Amino acid sequence: MSRVLMVATGADSLRLADGSAHPTGFWAEELVELHRALVAAGHTVDLATPGGVRAPVDPGSLDALGDGGREIRDHLTSITDVLARPLALADADPTSYAAVVLPGGHGPMADLATDADLGRILIDAVDRGTIIGVLCHGPAGLLSAIRPDGRFAFDGRRLAVFTDEEERTGGLGERTPFWVEGSLRELGAVIDTGAPWSSTVVVDGNLVSGQNPQSSIATAQRLIALLS
Numbered sequence: 001m002s003r004v005l006m007v008a009t010g011a012d013s014l015r016l017a018d019g020s021a022h023p024t025g026f027w028a029e030e031l032v033e034l035h036r037a038l039v040a041a042g043h044t045v046d047l048a049t050p051g052g053v054r055a056p057v058d059p060g061s062l063d064a065l066g067d068g069g070r071e072i073r074d075h076l077t078s079i080t081d082v083l084a085r086p087l088a089l090a091d092a093d094p095t096s097y098a099a100v101v102l103p104g105g106h107g108p109m110a111d112l113a114t115d116a117d118l119g120r121i122l123i124d125a126v127d128r129g130t131i132i133g134v135l136c137h138g139p140a141g142l143l144s145a146i147r148p149d150g151r152f153a154f155d156g157r158r159l160a161v162f163t164d165e166e167e168r169t170g171g172l173g174e175r176t177p178f179w180v181e182g183s184l185r186e187l188g189a190v191i192d193t194g195a196p197w198s199s200t201v202v203v204d205g206n207l208v209s210g211q212n213p214q215s216s217i218a219t220a221q222r223l224i225a226l227l228s
Helices: 028-040 059-063 070-078 080-084 116-128 138-144 164-170 180-187 213-227
Strands: 003-007 013-015 021-023 044-049 099-102 131-135 201-204 207-210
Touching: 003 028, 003 116, 028 044, 028 059, 028 070, 028 131, 028 213, 070 080, 099 116, 099 138, 099 213, 116 131, 116 138, 131 138, 131 213, 138 180, 164 180, 201 213, 207 213
Parallel strands: 003 044, 003 099, 099 131, 131 207
Antiparallel strands: 013 021, 201 207
């Protein structure tokens, strides 16, 4: 079986357009569904964050579970030590992994979008054909993949992302510090959007992308299929 590098945000706060601080982190459902599916399929998953800091769960993602989500909460508990002591992105050797996976939550907008180490890893993955999986706001991390000559490593690639419409109607609204979909489009990515809040997954070669939390399970399934 394969080794997978799961890159999670280390940010627990996001500065909004109005200057206020918004609690953030990774989205529980997304990280859990990706992690447990990959592990259940026999793959080894190494978690990494910028600087190797603790990966914080977005408190809003726990609130969204309501009275349900026991399996998600239980899995988070089972990987407490993993979340507390992740690998530092700077120490990650991209040649050691068959896939690089980025779950969402608004946290990636605060750190992964501009992380040079993630950019290095993603550019290497593109050039070697390593599988790349991104989900919801995880594609914000793709914004870091700018080559030395200024070209965007995902220029012309098809992908799904938490849409600007979803951000307006069920996300941060006009307080968002930037629009992830719009930013990717400006750099040359080709965004394929499904209906708001639908399970939508786009596969473009080695790139697998899911639009929103509702796409978590389907994204994990497509990643596993490629790894197989």
